[in-house]
Amino acid sequence: MSHFVHNTLSGLKKLLDNNYRMKTISHEGEVGIVSCSFNAPIQATEIEMFERENNIKLPEDYKAFLTLHNGARIYESIDDDGVNIGGGLEIFSLDEIKEHQEIEYLSEHGIPIAHLLNDCYLILDTEKLKSGYPNYLSIMEFTELSSLNLNFEIFLDRYIISQGEAFWSWPIYTAENYYRTR
Numbered sequence: 001m002s003h004f005v006h007n008t009l010s011g012l013k014k015l016l017d018n019n020y021r022m023k024t025i026s027h028e029g030e031v032g033i034v035s036c037s038f039n040a041p042i043q044a045t046e047i048e049m050f051e052r053e054n055n056i057k058l059p060e061d062y063k064a065f066l067t068l069h070n071g072a073r074i075y076e077s078i079d080d081d082g083v084n085i086g087g088g089l090e091i092f093s094l095d096e097i098k099e100h101q102e103i104e105y106l107s108e109h110g111i112p113i114a115h116l117l118n119d120c121y122l123i124l125d126t127e128k129l130k131s132g133y134p135n136y137l138s139i140m141e142f143t144e145l146s147s148l149n150l151n152f153e154i155f156l157d158r159y160i161i162s163q164g165e166a167f168w169s170w171p172i173y174t175a176e177n178y179y180r181t182r
Contacts (some may be wrong), residue, residue, distance in 0.1 A: 004066040008157045012036065012074070020079060024163040033078040034164065039093055050094050054101075056111065058124055059136060061153035070094060077162030088164055089116045104131035108147050110138065113152070117166060122155070139168065 001120055013036075015022050021035045058066075071093035077085045091114045092100060100112040105120055110129075114122040121140045125147070128136040135149045148155060148168055158167050173181065 009174040038069040039071040
């Protein structure tokens with residue numbers, strides 16, 4: 001299987017200005033400014049050491065991301081004064097993953113690899129990884145864990161295409177209930 005993480009990130013970077021910012025359009029036509037930042041890559045030997053320490057084989061698409069960037073912040077909101085006001089997707093470095101593994105309610109479900117929006121975490125489901133199941137990515141929203149039925153690179157691609165919107169919740173909003181939820 002070839003991985004398209006590199007292409008997805010390259011496409012995003014082409015849209016960023018010299019300050020790593022861009023305009024986005026959000027739900028109902030709201031326009032905003034976001035910033036993106038990318039950590040330096042990590043060596044394959046460091047990934048292998050992490051896998052040995054945690055007795056887990058990380059998925060290849062996620063390792064492809066780490067060899068490009070050992071962590072990133074994608075679509076963090078910027079206010080009118082240019083101040084970063086949060087939000088977006090924070091993909092953890094391997095060191096940050098180790099810190100988040102110390103949080104019991106996260107680590108009991110797998111390996112927390114990212115924080116997004118408010119109080120949501122992306123979790124690598126270790127049981128699915130060990131069994132070779134390709135849809136290994138879960139999301140923990142507050143305390144509720146649910147499968148996204150995706151792998152890392154498809155999640156990242158869709159997150160970037162949707163400009164940071166919670167695309168995974170779109171199917172639950174219909175013409176019958178959308179207007180009642182606003």
